[in-house]
Amino acid sequence: MEARRDVFQAIADPTRRAILLLIAAQSMTPNAIAEEFHSSRQAVSKHIQILTECELVKQEKKGREIYYHINANKMNEINKWIEQFKTILETQFNQLDKVLLTLKKQKK
Amino acid sequence: MTNNLLFDFTVDKAAKTVFITREFDADLSLVWDAFTKAEILDQWVAPKPFVAKTKFMDFKVGGRRFYAMVSPEGQERWAIQKYTSISPKTNFKMYNAFADKDENPELPGSEWDYAFSEQDGITKVSITIFNESFERMESLLEGFKQGFTSTLKNLENLLTILSNK
Numbered sequence: 001m002e003a004r005r006d007v008f009q010a011i012a013d014p015t016r017r018a019i020l021l022l023i024a025a026q027s028m029t030p031n032a033i034a035e036e037f038h039s040s041r042q043a044v045s046k047h048i049q050i051l052t053e054c055e056l057v058k059q060e061k062k063g064r065e066i067y068y069h070i071n072a073n074k075m076n077e078i079n080k081w082i083e084q085f086k087t088i089l090e091t092q093f094n095q096l097d098k099v100l101l102t103l104k105k106q107k108k
Numbered sequence: 109m110t111n112n113l114l115f116d117f118t119v120d121k122a123a124k125t126v127f128i129t130r131e132f133d134a135d136l137s138l139v140w141d142a143f144t145k146a147e148i149l150d151q152w153v154a155p156k157p158f159v160a161k162t163k164f165m166d167f168k169v170g171g172r173r174f175y176a177m178v179s180p181e182g183q184e185r186w187a188i189q190k191y192t193s194i195s196p197k198t199n200f201k202m203y204n205a206f207a208d209k210d211e212n213p214e215l216p217g218s219e220w221d222y223a224f225s226e227q228d229g230i231t232k233v234s235i236t237i238f239n240e241s242f243e244r245m246e247s248l249l250e251g252f253k254q255g256f257t258s259t260l261k262n263l264e265n266l267l268t269i270l271s272n273k
Binding site: 082085086088089090091092093095096097098099100101103104107 | 113115117119126128130132133134138139141142148151152153154155156
């Protein structure tokens with residue numbers, strides 16, 4: 001069975017988040033990305049591979065070089081998910097509003 | 109009643125930090141109690157149809173709260189919180205982690221910082237969640253999804269009925 005990879009797994013790692021931030025500003029070659037990190041080139045390349053599998057990053061060939069850039073559509077999946085988290089909190093707080101109203105009435 | 113109470117929600121993805129600010133139409137001491145007393149917490153923290161069940165809560169620095177979110181099917185999702193700092197009616201901090209039914213935390217968890225202030229009978233609560241891994245937030249959401257799906261399903265059915273009229 002293929003390992004399940006999703007956008008959350010991709011951004012759960014600090015190095016991968018740093019890579020995303022880097023290439024959000026401009027598309028970069030794997031070598032240029034690796035130079036920004038203290039970890040080995042292999043480690044960085046593994047992170048890029050995971051980001052590519054999750055489709056957060058797309059590669060593009062320019063001449064002999066491969067450039068990586070952000071896939072904005074996929075990043076939106078994360079935003080959608082954050083919206084759901086926000087909805088849960090809204091629900092909780094609306095429930096708290098009702099509880100507070102009841103408690104205020106009891107006090108009187 | 110028109111609801112003009114503030115609700116602000118921002119996420120700093122790179123810093124893994126979520127900032128939430130919400131106002132409540134009640135005085136500070138009541139809102140403080142609602143966040144720090146088990147019997148009140150259990151009335152609102154679980155999004156319906158889930159219910160919250162606090163097994164124990166010792167609200168003091170170093171004290172812990174062990175509680176579960178219980179699904180309509182009776183499935184329990186336990187979590188444990190440890191209070192790391194308390195300034196009465198001003199601020200408290202805790203470390204929150206999922207746990208098994210025997211109080212063993214599933215690390216890593218996250219740090220929650222709650223700040224309270226009152227103006228003209230409206231109490232503002234500012235919450236900062238640090239170091240919350242997105243994986244963990246996803247599992248939190250996963251736990252609620254079932255309940256929400258059924259709620260949304262009901263709403264969907266209702267809307268279909270109404271739109272067919």
